[in-house]
Amino acid sequence: MMTCRTSAARILLVEDDPLERRRLEGVLASLGHEVASVGDGDAAVARLIGERFDAVLLDLVIPGLDGMGVIGALRRRGDDTPVVAAVTAAGLEGAASAMRAGASDFVVKPAGALRLKVALDNAMALLAARRATVSNV
Numbered sequence: 001m002m003t004c005r006t007s008a009a010r011i012l013l014v015e016d017d018p019l020e021r022r023r024l025e026g027v028l029a030s031l032g033h034e035v036a037s038v039g040d041g042d043a044a045v046a047r048l049i050g051e052r053f054d055a056v057l058l059d060l061v062i063p064g065l066d067g068m069g070v071i072g073a074l075r076r077r078g079d080d081t082p083v084v085a086a087v088t089a090a091g092l093e094g095a096a097s098a099m100r101a102g103a104s105d106f107v108v109k110p111a112g113a114l115r116l117k118v119a120l121d122n123a124m125a126l127l128a129a130r131r132a133t134v135s136n137v
Helices: 018-030 041-050 067-076 089-101 113-136
Strands: 010-014 034-038 055-059 083-087 105-108
Touching: 010 018, 010 041, 018 034, 018 055, 018 113, 034 041, 041 055, 041 067, 055 067, 055 113, 067 083, 067 089, 083 089, 083 113, 089 105, 105 113
Parallel strands: 010 034, 010 055, 055 083, 083 105
Antiparallel strands: none
């Protein structure tokens, strides 16, 4: 099992439902993270091009470019920012597709604070381990 981060991270939250977005902003802030949020995939890609984030919490079903498109755009650019996909219980097949496309983990909505913490911490720890391995080669 990977160790959890103790420092705050900068998280991009991509969620089109305003109520769920507000809830998740509060949960992530209570975990000590700095949160920037957008409501669609095109805005997410624009933010990711112009800013650095430690992780992305990404709803897969969003207006404009969907979540899979966002993951694809990131990976085509060579951006290894960890992505945690957020899906409904009915969308678990989408979670599997997101993982194959490069997402680090997924959560089932509405995810609680502990599940979000574990998913984000592990995604960021995995990236740190990959980068350390590459720098030691």
